[in-house]
Amino acid sequence: MLVLLSGVSGAGKDTVKKELIKRNSNITSLPSYTDREPREGEVNGEIYNFITTEEFKKLIEKGDLYEYDIHHNHYYGTSKHLLNERLESGKIIVKDIDVNGTENLVKLLGRDTKIVTIFLRVPRDELLRRLIARHPNSDLKEITLRLDRFEYEESKIGIYDYVIKNNDLEKTLQIISTIIECESNLENPEF
Numbered sequence: 001m002l003v004l005l006s007g008v009s010g011a012g013k014d015t016v017k018k019e020l021i022k023r024n025s026n027i028t029s030l031p032s033y034t035d036r037e038p039r040e041g042e043v044n045g046e047i048y049n050f051i052t053t054e055e056f057k058k059l060i061e062k063g064d065l066y067e068y069d070i071h072h073n074h075y076y077g078t079s080k081h082l083l084n085e086r087l088e089s090g091k092i093i094v095k096d097i098d099v100n101g102t103e104n105l106v107k108l109l110g111r112d113t114k115i116v117t118i119f120l121r122v123p124r125d126e127l128l129r130r131l132i133a134r135h136p137n138s139d140l141k142e143i144t145l146r147l148d149r150f151e152y153e154e155s156k157i158g159i160y161d162y163v164i165k166n167n168d169l170e171k172t173l174q175i176i177s178t179i180i181e182c183e184s185n186l187e188n189p190e191f
Helices: 013-023 053-062 080-089 099-109 124-134 140-148 150-154 169-185
Strands: 002-006 027-029 032-034 048-050 065-071 074-079 092-096 115-121 162-165
Touching (some): 002 013, 013 092, 013 169, 053 065, 053 074, 065 080, 074 099, 099 115, 115 169, 140 150, 162 169
Parallel strands (some): 002 115
Antiparallel strands (some): 032 074, 065 074
16 A cells, blocks of 8 residues: 655645554655755665656666655656555555645555545644754755745645645654544445
8 A cells, every 4th residue: 555645745645654664563764856955964874865856867767766756856756666666565555745746646556455544634834943953054945945835735635535734743654643543444446
């Protein structure tokens, strides 16, 4: 099963994903490829595979990505090889991904793969507080760039199976754990 976790930048996707993996040995991550620089504390291969823009463009040219997009001025994409390898492992895969990537993966894989989509919502004022805390040395341009996607990403919540207000980490983790447990016990219904 593939769990796609989305939300605006600062919604808590990485934190939620890390905690789910810590608490359940049957859950694994699927790192995205990106050409952005790692943030403090990020380890290559955990949440992201950090590569150069030239390396990213080669992945595109070779057709090695299921989907890719540019947001916040950087490439992000899903490796075909990594995703197929993780699906074969039988573990539950949690991937944080933007709304465009979610739409693309559901279209590409939805018939053959059990996909559960979850959107984490955060009020705009709380998001601003989180972004300032995350990027204390950034100029207003970086924070504004991330806030500018807020309306667009929020406009896409209708494509998600579940929408969760992420204002309490423990509560969010309990809800998502319950969703994963229930969804993994359901057969893929045909409509």
